Amino acid sequence: MLKWFRKKSEEPVPEGIETEAVEAEASPPDRDASGEEEIREAQGGFLARLRDRLAKSRERLADSVDRLVLGRKHIDAALLDELEEVLITADLGVQTTRILLDRVLDRVKRKELEDPAKLREALREEIQAILSVDAPPFDPRRAKPFVVMIIGVNGVGKTTTIGKLAHGFRRSGLAPMLVAADTFRAAAVEQLERWAERIGVPIIRQQSGADPSAVVFDALDAALARQADVVLIDTAGRMHTKVNLMEELKKVHRVIQRKMPEAPHEILLVLDATTGQNAMSQARLFQEALGITGLILTKLDGTAKGGVIVPISHELKLPIRYIGIGEGVDDLRPFDAAEFARAVL
Structure with missing residues (x-):
């Protein structure tokens, strides 16, 4: 490009x-x-500007995920149910939300993802994969x-x-x-x-x-x-x-x-x-x-x-x-x- x-x-x-x-x-x-x-x-870099311009979208998604996992010790069914609501309200859509949740659940089952604090990183990786057409x-x-x-x-x-x-x-x-x-x-x-x-x-x-x-x-x-x-x-x-x-x-x-x-x-x-x-x-x-x-x-x-x-x-x-x-x-x-x-x- x-x-x-x-x-x-x-x-x-x-x-x-x-x-x-x-x-x-x-x-x-x-x-x-x-x-x-x-x-x-030049001073702050393009990523910093992008983060600044996407503040509203980030607040709707990233901050919501952070609040969701705060104080949680395990990734369980209740947490995933709440995560589903967060993703849908962030305009990710039902189908994409289901795909993201399935991928997160698969990581949990394989013991690759156990710490709720790492949930945001896992979602970021999966979203990047979807966008990498x-x-x-x-x-x-x-x-x-x-x-x-x-x-x-x-x-x-x-x-x-x-x-x-x-x-x-x-x-x-x-x-x-x-x-x-x-x-x-x-x-x-x-x-x-x-x-x-x-x-x-x-x-x-x-x-x-x-x-x-x-x-x-x-x-x-x-x-x-x-x-x-x-x-x-x-x-x-x-x-x-x-x-x-x-x-x-x-x-x-x-x-x-x-x-x-x-x-x-x-x-x-x-x-x-x-x-x-x-x-x-x-x-x-x-x-x-x-x-x-x-x-x-x-x-x-x-x-x-x-x-x-x-x-x-x-x-x-x-x-x-x-x-x-x-x-x-x-x-x-x-x-x-x-x-x-x-x-x-």
């Missing part, structure tokens, strides 16, 4: 709410704020141009995520291009244009209401002509017309393949962590309709529902490619299962 940081709901989302959510995080931070973030990262690395250098479709419902931070991705690729020495294929929302196009101007990358767009597939077709022509390294395609996400939406996304996908048979190289679904289990419903829907190669989880810094990432990864067997831990331009980071597990446990 390209780690640039080493360099210096199934239910419809009301359009009004979505617009507010997008505009609230639309503007990239100024250069001074970004510089301060980099200084703090066997998948090809995310390598934007394996094709030129490397075409990425970004999908997701309105309001999850999709357009902002694209801007941050492009910023990271550019800092890594790649030449990204943005494609405004969400042509039905003028605000989405304007937001993407602001990002393109801010980070200094080209954008392909057409007038409002244009056929998204036509925009994408022209964009791929432009990417080939300009020798772009990465093409990031912003798509619509109007869940209240989900049948039409899915057909539109399928059409965009077909057009990409006609132009470049091996593309798109990645189809990344953006999910809002604050929606909890509703993010699972969205993931299932997009996976069934289009197929997904990876996930991006945003807004982890503002929720206690970060645990939802575990059941989504387990059920869909999809890699988490990136996580958003803040509003800063550098706060979208390549996902590391070990770092995440340590941060929440």
Whole structure:
């Protein structure tokens, strides 16, 4: 995976709410704020920042586990029953909770786990194992141009995520291009244009209401002509017309393949962590309709529902490619299962 940081709901989302959510995080931070973030990262390290941003999720899970085992001498049925409730309320879901409990119980039976004080460490190891999905690395250098479709419902931070991705690729020495294929929302196009101007990358767009597939077709022509390294395609996400939406996304996908048979190289679904289990419903829907190669989880810094990432990864067997831990331009980071597990446990 390209780690640039080493360099210096199934239910419809009301359009009004979505617009507010997008505009609230639309503007990239100024250069001074970004510089301060980099200084703090250099001083405290990324893991420390991740732990800080995941404080709410950690309080819901790790602290609850600690309180549960306090004063306990043995891991017994009563303790496991209480642990089940803790895991479910941490948005790990019933199925994932059952798997984690079965693995913990298996360790207990084999005498590998007897001390309740070590229960949190055991859970951390098992969560890390679930999140470590066997998948090809995310390598934007394996094709030129490397075409990425970004999908997701309105309001999850999709357009902002694209801007941050492009910023990271550019800092890594790649030449990204943005494609405004969400042509039905003028605000989405304007937001993407602001990002393109801010980070200094080209954008392909057409007038409002244009056929998204036509925009994408022209964009791929432009990417080939300009020798772009990465093409990031912003798509619509109007869940209240989900049948039409899915057909539109399928059409965009077909057009990409006609132009470049091996593309798109990645189809990344953006999910809002604050929606909890509703993010699972969205993931299932997009996976069934289009197929997904990876996930991006945003807004982890503002929720206690970060645990939802575990059941989504387990059920869909999809890699988490990136996580958003803040509003800063550098706060979208390549996902590391070990770092995440340590941060929440």
